[in-house]
Amino acid sequence: MKHKSINLALQGGGAHGAFTWGVLDRLLDEHWLDIAAISGASAGALNGAALKAGLGAHKGLGGRRAARENLDVMWSQIGQMSDNRVVRWLHSLVPMPRGMQRWTEMLSPAAWLDNLTRLFSPYDYGPFYVNPLNALLRGLPHPDFGREGGPSLYVAATNVRTGRIKVFTGAQATPDAVMASACLPTLFRAVDIFDPDTGQVEAFWDGGFTGNPALFPLYRSSLPRDILIVAINPLMREALPRSPVEIADRVNEVSFNSSLMSQLRAINFVKRLFAQGKVEEGTMKNVLVHLIDDDALMTDLTARSKLLPGPGLLASMKTAGQVAADRFIENHADKLNNADSFDLAALFPSMRPI
16 A cells, blocks of 8 residues: 555544544554544543654654554553442443433433532542543653654643633643543543643633544644544434433534534535635645544443443444444545545535535
8 A cells, every 4th residue: 555644633522532542553553554643632632642652652663552552551541440340330331222221321320420510510529639630641651742753743622711722732732731631520620731822821621612623733734635533423313312311412412523513614615615716726725534433333322421431331442443444444545645535515515606
């Protein structure tokens, strides 16, 4: 296969981010495929940081081995973070039939956890509060996310005060930045980071609220045209949500896909300008869009399972990611650096001619 270079855009979604772990694990097998830049939010930022630090630690095959080691260690530790064995056992089989899953969630500690987050804040823990991601990120075999080598890394977080997206890159892409990107405010305290853009210390929440993931950092002229999105929140759901769990799931999916949909709509608009000859080559970047997902699997899961990273769930998600990436490579590898493999026009059929 001819040497090719791409950018990765990694969605967040809690424990479902193990799907992306599988995708990245499979892509690392393809030595003809280079990763120039990574943009991630939440779990996507964790995956991206682990991948970046590994690839930057060594050149060639050594970097790929280091990246795989980082990802394996990170998700293995995430799988051991839950201290509730009942919850881990209940979610060790994936997918669980929807009817059984509804009853299980209502009766399991997961339901209590969900209700408790409505009554208690992470700030109620006082001096006993600890963000478990801190030790995890700093304890990776290759923890230097801000090193110069390897692909560029862009970590999205949400400024609590302004409600705007903040993208950390280069030396700013620290473990604190990654923790901020994965900071669900009902579970974790906001992460305080000095922001040179505002000249003050700012509090940051999960990047999925404002950029899940952020695509615009990948528009730089120095980067390849290709953006491969690894999606873990279903864009489409054919069945009408009816139960409380199903309705909450779809609200969660729509909310965390809204920024991505807006960015894809903008890309599609630019593509139509190029197709109609209204934009000259070189004035704007006509990016090539690719997508790896598994909507069939994700629609069988619920938003609550994002908070329950049992080893069985994570292993199944990793396998699903490997299969999805393998299918993408088989069907679309020839389109990389040549053409889109994802049909944006089909996603936005109602757009009228310009």
